[in-house]
Amino acid sequence: MGVTYKCLIVDDEKPAHQVLLSHIKQCDDLECIGNAYSGKEALTFLQNNEIDILFLDINMPLVSGLELELLEMLPVKPSTIVTTAYSDFALESYQNDAIDYLLKPISFSKFLKAVEKAKIFCKDRKENKKKSVPQSVLIKEDGFDYYIDMNDIIYVESAGNYIKIFTKSRRKSYFVYGSLSGFKTELIGDNFVQVHRSFIINKECIKERFMSKVVLINEDEVPIGRKYQILLDQ
Secondary structure (H helix, E strand, C coil), X not given: CCCCEEEEEECCCHHHHHHHHHHHHCCCCEEEEEEECCHHHHHHHHHHCXXXXXXXXXXXXXXXXXXXXXXXXXCCCCEEEEEECCHHXXXXXXXCXXXXXXXXXXCHHXXXXXXXXXXXXXXXHHHHHHCCCCCEEEEEECCEEEEEEXXXXXXXXXXXXXXXXXXXXXXXXXXXXXXXXXXXXXXXXXXXXXXXXXXXXXXXXXXXXXXXXXXXXXXCEEXXXXXXXXXXXX
């Protein structure tokens, strides 16, 4: 028995679901396990279900009404194929790690090409999972290399073109050139969650939780962005 790729369709229009569902049913190795009609509904589903391929319409009301926020908020991104009626969104979609984009109306031939790309991404991700999981992350500060234990990180803060990494073992933060989104890909484990556009925290380091902020074990307070609350609640 071959591999079956689990799919989720996210679109606020029912006809779009019907087209994609029809295409999926023609492929023996694809299975649609969910349909979402809003960004919030999709986030809830993704937090509770593991999927391989996400078909995401970017012209719909998402969690905060901002385009592509769903892609940016996911702690672990599935193989994402963007669906849209506007070709202008193609470049932005790729910048947000989409595998491919499909312009509506979606033909079956183009659907198949996009799905083949998605399958390659899925296979690569599974192979990487088989490899040993690193327990530390390598950073460079002031010309020196440092290996930081994952469990030592309390939180990470974006600071323009730099990030600040706060740890349990170091009194001052590491100040490293790079982006928050880039560093997020280096963090391994379910403990790390983005709670604000400028902050990623280690959930194991939360001392107190409030509606709009968390207090961490080093007594620092980190704000919780409204659209990120659902991720922290999980």
